[in-house]
Amino acid sequence: MDYSFSQEQLAYKEKVIAFAKEAFPESYLEADLNSVFSKEAWMKCAEFGLQGLAIPKEYGGTGDEIDLITACLAMEGLGYACRDNGLAFGINAQLWTVEYPIVLFGTEEQKKKYLPRMAAGEWMGCHALSEPDAGSDVYSMKTTATKVDGGYLLNGHKHYITFGPVGDVILVFATTDPNKGAWGITAFMVEKGMKGFTQGENRPKMGLRTVPFGDLFFEDCFVPEENRLGPEGAGWSITNSSLEHDRCTILAGQLGTMQYQLEETVAYVRKRKQYGQAIGKFQSVSNRVADMKLRLELSKLLLYKVAWMKNKGETSMMESALLKLYMSESFIESSLDAIRNHGAPGYISEFEVERNLRDAVGGVIYAGTSDIQRNIISKLLGL
Amino acid sequence: MIEELSRYITEDLINDPDFGTLETDEDLLGSGLLDSLGMMRLVGFIENNYGIKVPTEDLTMENFMSVETIEKYVNSKK
Known part of the structure; x- marks a missing residue:
C-alpha cells in the first residue's frame, strides 16, 4: 500500500484551502439559525472548479481525469477552511450521486446537456x-x-x-x-x-x-x-456505482472539519486559564484532546485507504463500511469533546463550536446508517 | 464453474442451514435471495477467481440474474 500523494494532488488541496479561506471568511451563525442556503457560495465553488471534480474535461470537468484522491483532498481542504459543513456535504452529494452516474451511464446527449451546467453551478443536481x-x-x-x-x-x-x-x-x-x-x-x-x-x-x-x-x-x-x-x-447498478464513492468523499469534508476542530480546541485550551494555569495542563482536558487526535489520524488512514483502493478500481466493501462507521461516530465523539473542553462557550451557539455536533449527527444516518454499516461488516466476516 | 458458483452462493452468501438446493436459473437479486451486499460479494468472488474485471455497466439482469447467466457472462469476458 502506498498512500503517498502526488505533488499535484497536494498542491490542489492547498489551493482549495487558500480559496475557501478567502471566499468564506464569514460566520455561519445566522445561516444556520435560519436554515439559509447560499447560491452565491455554490457559484463561487463552481467557478473554482469543485463541482467539476467528477466530470471529464470535455464536459466541463476540472481535471484531465476523474481522480477520487484529488476529490477527497479537495473536500478535506474545503472542510478545513470553510465553517459551513453543509457546503462540502452538498457538493459531494452532487458530484458522486448525480454527476458520476451520468458520466458512467449517460448518453452523449445527456452528458452534453447536464454535466457542463452542473459543473458551472448553473444547475443543481x-x-x-x-x-x-x-x-x-x-x-x-x-x-x-x-x-x-x-x-x-x-x-x-x-x-x-x-x-x-x-x-x-x-x-x-x-x-x-x-x-x-x-x-x-x-x-x-x-x-x-x-x-x-x-x-x-x-x-x-x-x-x-x-x-x-x-x-x-x-x-x-x-x-x-x-x-x-x-x-x-439499471437502477440497482447505478446506485451501487455511486454509493461507495459518495461514502468515501462525503467523509473527506468531515475529516477537514475534524482537523480544524482539533487545532481550534488546542488553541483554546492553551489560552484559557483556570486556577492559574492553562486548562490544557489539566489531564482531564488534555486526555480529550489526545482522543480527538487519535480519532482524526485513524479516520485519515481509513479514508485514504478507501480512496486509494477505489482509485485502483478495487472493491472496498469492508473498508468503506469500516470508514463510514468509524468516522461518522468519531466526528460526534470529537465534537462532544470539543464542547466539553470549551465549557460554556462550547455550548452557546454564538461561538460556533456546538454546530459541529449537530452537523455530525446526520453522518450516522445518511448514506447508510451506522447500524447498516455494522451489518455489512459482520456479514463480510461470515456472520 | 456452475458448481463452484452455486457452492459459494449457498455456503458463503445465503449461509442458511435450512436452505435447500439452489436452482441454476433462480433469480438471485430479484427474488431477494441475495441483497445488494451479497451481489457485490459475488462480483468480488468472480473477479478474484476468474480473472476478469466486471465494470459497473455490466451489472445487469441479463448478466447477473442467475448462476446460468453469470456463467455465460464470465465465459464471454474470458
Whole structure:
C-alpha cells in the first residue's frame, strides 16, 4: 500500500484551502439559525472548479481525469477552511450521486446537456432514492414508472432529498417492473418545471441546516424516453456505482472539519486559564484532546485507504463500511469533546463550536446508517 | 464453474442451514435471495477467481440474474 500523494494532488488541496479561506471568511451563525442556503457560495465553488471534480474535461470537468484522491483532498481542504459543513456535504452529494452516474451511464446527449451546467453551478443536481417506506431497505420503493408512448409516467413520493427544494435536475429511481424486485429499478432525469413534478418546502433539521432537504412528488409526471439514464433495470447498478464513492468523499469534508476542530480546541485550551494555569495542563482536558487526535489520524488512514483502493478500481466493501462507521461516530465523539473542553462557550451557539455536533449527527444516518454499516461488516466476516 | 458458483452462493452468501438446493436459473437479486451486499460479494468472488474485471455497466439482469447467466457472462469476458 502506498498512500503517498502526488505533488499535484497536494498542491490542489492547498489551493482549495487558500480559496475557501478567502471566499468564506464569514460566520455561519445566522445561516444556520435560519436554515439559509447560499447560491452565491455554490457559484463561487463552481467557478473554482469543485463541482467539476467528477466530470471529464470535455464536459466541463476540472481535471484531465476523474481522480477520487484529488476529490477527497479537495473536500478535506474545503472542510478545513470553510465553517459551513453543509457546503462540502452538498457538493459531494452532487458530484458522486448525480454527476458520476451520468458520466458512467449517460448518453452523449445527456452528458452534453447536464454535466457542463452542473459543473458551472448553473444547475443543481439531486439524487432521489429514499421514500417514506423505503429507507435502508431502498429497493422496496413504491415510486413507479409506467411505459407510455414516447416515455414514462412517474408516480410516487421521494423524501429527505438533499437539495430537493432547490434542485434543477433530479436523478429519480422508480420501478418499471415490480415483479423483478431490484432488477426492476430504473433511473430517470427529471427537470424542474416538468408537468406533474412538485418540489416540497425545506424541512428544518438538527444540523447541516444550510443544505435544503425536502420531499419530491410525482403525479403522472411525463418523462421522455431520452431522459432515462441507462437501460431499464439499471437502477440497482447505478446506485451501487455511486454509493461507495459518495461514502468515501462525503467523509473527506468531515475529516477537514475534524482537523480544524482539533487545532481550534488546542488553541483554546492553551489560552484559557483556570486556577492559574492553562486548562490544557489539566489531564482531564488534555486526555480529550489526545482522543480527538487519535480519532482524526485513524479516520485519515481509513479514508485514504478507501480512496486509494477505489482509485485502483478495487472493491472496498469492508473498508468503506469500516470508514463510514468509524468516522461518522468519531466526528460526534470529537465534537462532544470539543464542547466539553470549551465549557460554556462550547455550548452557546454564538461561538460556533456546538454546530459541529449537530452537523455530525446526520453522518450516522445518511448514506447508510451506522447500524447498516455494522451489518455489512459482520456479514463480510461470515456472520 | 456452475458448481463452484452455486457452492459459494449457498455456503458463503445465503449461509442458511435450512436452505435447500439452489436452482441454476433462480433469480438471485430479484427474488431477494441475495441483497445488494451479497451481489457485490459475488462480483468480488468472480473477479478474484476468474480473472476478469466486471465494470459497473455490466451489472445487469441479463448478466447477473442467475448462476446460468453469470456463467455465460464470465465465459464471454474470458
